[in-house]
Amino acid sequence: MPGILWFIFLMNIEIDNRLSLVQGYSCLNCGHGCRSFMVPVSRKEREKISSRCDWQAQTGTDTLFIDLPLAGFEQGAIAKKADHRCVFLDSDNLCMIHRKYSLSAKPLACQLFPFVLTPFNGNLRVGLRFDCPGVCQGTGAKLSDNLPELNRLARILYPDGINAEQFTSSLPAISKRNHTNAETFDKINNAIIETFLKVGPEFKNKIYWLTIFASHLEKVKFQKVSSEDFTGLMSLLTEGTSREAEKYNTPGKVVSKRARVLFGQILYLLGHSPEVITLGEKTGFWQKLKARLKDSAEIRMTGRVSGPLPILQDNWHSLDLSQIEQDYGPMPPAAVNLLERYILSRLTGLNYCGLNYYGYSMADGLHCLALSISAVCWLARVNAAAACRNALEYQDIEKALILADSNNGYGSALNSGSAGLRLIYLKEYITAIIFKYIPGTQLKAENK
Numbered sequence: 001m002p003g004i005l006w007f008i009f010l011m012n013i014e015i016d017n018r019l020s021l022v023q024g025y026s027c028l029n030c031g032h033g034c035r036s037f038m039v040p041v042s043r044k045e046r047e048k049i050s051s052r053c054d055w056q057a058q059t060g061t062d063t064l065f066i067d068l069p070l071a072g073f074e075q076g077a078i079a080k081k082a083d084h085r086c087v088f089l090d091s092d093n094l095c096m097i098h099r100k101y102s103l104s105a106k107p108l109a110c111q112l113f114p115f116v117l118t119p120f121n122g123n124l125r126v127g128l129r130f131d132c133p134g135v136c137q138g139t140g141a142k143l144s145d146n147l148p149e150l151n152r153l154a155r156i157l158y159p160d161g162i163n164a165e166q167f168t169s170s171l172p173a174i175s176k177r178n179h180t181n182a183e184t185f186d187k188i189n190n191a192i193i194e195t196f197l198k199v200g201p202e203f204k205n206k207i208y209w210l211t212i213f214a215s216h217l218e219k220v221k222f223q224k225v226s227s228e229d230f231t232g233l234m235s236l237l238t239e240g241t242s243r244e245a246e247k248y249n250t251p252g253k254v255v256s257k258r259a260r261v262l263f264g265q266i267l268y269l270l271g272h273s274p275e276v277i278t279l280g281e282k283t284g285f286w287q288k289l290k291a292r293l294k295d296s297a298e299i300r301m302t303g304r305v306s307g308p309l310p311i312l313q314d315n316w317h318s319l320d321l322s323q324i325e326q327d328y329g330p331m332p333p334a335a336v337n338l339l340e341r342y343i344l345s346r347l348t349g350l351n352y353c354g355l356n357y358y359g360y361s362m363a364d365g366l367h368c369l370a371l372s373i374s375a376v377c378w379l380a381r382v383n384a385a386a387a388c389r390n391a392l393e394y395q396d397i398e399k400a401l402i403l404a405d406s407n408n409g410y411g412s413a414l415n416s417g418s419a420g421l422r423l424i425y426l427k428e429y430i431t432a433i434i435f436k437y438i439p440g441t442q443l444k445a446e447n448k
């Protein structure tokens with residue numbers, strides 16, 4: 001017992017200062033999360049919520065929860081109306097449970113959203129979900145204002161604390177078969193954050209740098225590097241790769257047909273809405289088979305560079321893929337700022353690899369980040385084209401990021417059996433993909 005208490009009191013919630021300096025968060029009460037995802041609930045949570053009042057009368061529906069036979073959702077989820085709204089979401093976009101009782105009366109998943117807690121070395125690193133419009137906006141209360149609430153939630157999620165043994169087994173590898181200890185892992189992660197913030201001159205050079213650095217990480221056997229040599233090696237690695245990234249502006253090769261097909265799979269996986277099962281929806285064998293066949297056809301379509309764009313979103317209508325392959329001009333500075341905050345949150349919150357990113361190694365996680373950002377920029381082009389524009393605006397990027405991040409790391413889609421093989425192939429074309437799909441940065445009005 002004393003051991004358990006020791007861990008509870010030492011469990012620390014870490015919000016990185018470099019993120020806090022550029023990112024705030026206040027709930028916009030937009031109800032976006034309450035319409036977009038299935039909310040998992042445990043049996044205990046169901047019983048607690050059900051026993052509070054006559055919700056059937058309050059919500060106007062007999063079914064408050066549904067059983068989901070999917071992995072990870074054994075306990076079920078909150079029921080969704082036909083328009084995807086949670087049954088507890090009222091007409092003012094407010095949660096009835098929260099309004100009638102308190103924040104702590106809601107399911108844990110709702111209380112934690114949009115924060116992500118990742119255990120690291122006995123503590124919890126805090127990241128943010130950018131599928132939340134309030135997080136994208138990035139203003140409002142300081143992130144540290146949420147610490148008391150996050151502490152309360154951490155104690156519910158980890159009642160026994162996070163002990164070192166649990167953590168050691170979940171420490172992400174640096175690259176395949178290349179493990180290190182927590183201290184070295186953290187030093188490398190810090191070097192990535194520091195260099196990412198400095199490297200330039202454009203946003204796409206930063207993303208390119210992530211992939212060059214990741215490729216070098218794959219070659220170093222950190223187990224064999226002494227602590228005396230480590231600092232020198234890291235300086236060499238970060239300085240050398242930054243120089244290489246900064247002078248680079250044209251990829252050596254073009255995106256091959258096969259690479260475009262595989263990148264198209266990522267576009268599809270990040271570009272469709274997370275699966276939501278609504279009340280009364282038929283989910284039998286034939287419905288599932290029909291949905292699978294439709295998915296396969298749409299995946300094949302997004303792998304092409306011409307032909308009809310699959311209608312993955314309501315506003316994607318009558319567009320041709322060849323329109324999306326065109327140049328949509330540079331990104332507004334506010335959009336670049338948004339994507340930089342996104343990457344900073346993933347890096348400082350450690351949710352780009354390991355426990356909160358499909359168990360990927362650090363190097364593979366960095367490659368995935370680069371591919372995700374390229375996909376967001378492609379999705380933003382679709383938004384611009386759908387609005388009959390040939391230039392990107394801030395909302396194109398924001399909308400694309402909100403959609404992509406609702407799948408990136410949270411759904412199982414990107415974690416299919418073939419995901420690892422797809423990544424191995426795409427690494428060879430990642431530079432070409434970055435420079436084809438990530439645009440330059442628009443000059444600020446005053447500099448024009």
Ligand code: SF4
Binds near residue numbers: 034039094
């Ligand atoms: S329970 Fe409340 S907070 Fe959670 S999804 Fe439903 S309306 Fe939103």
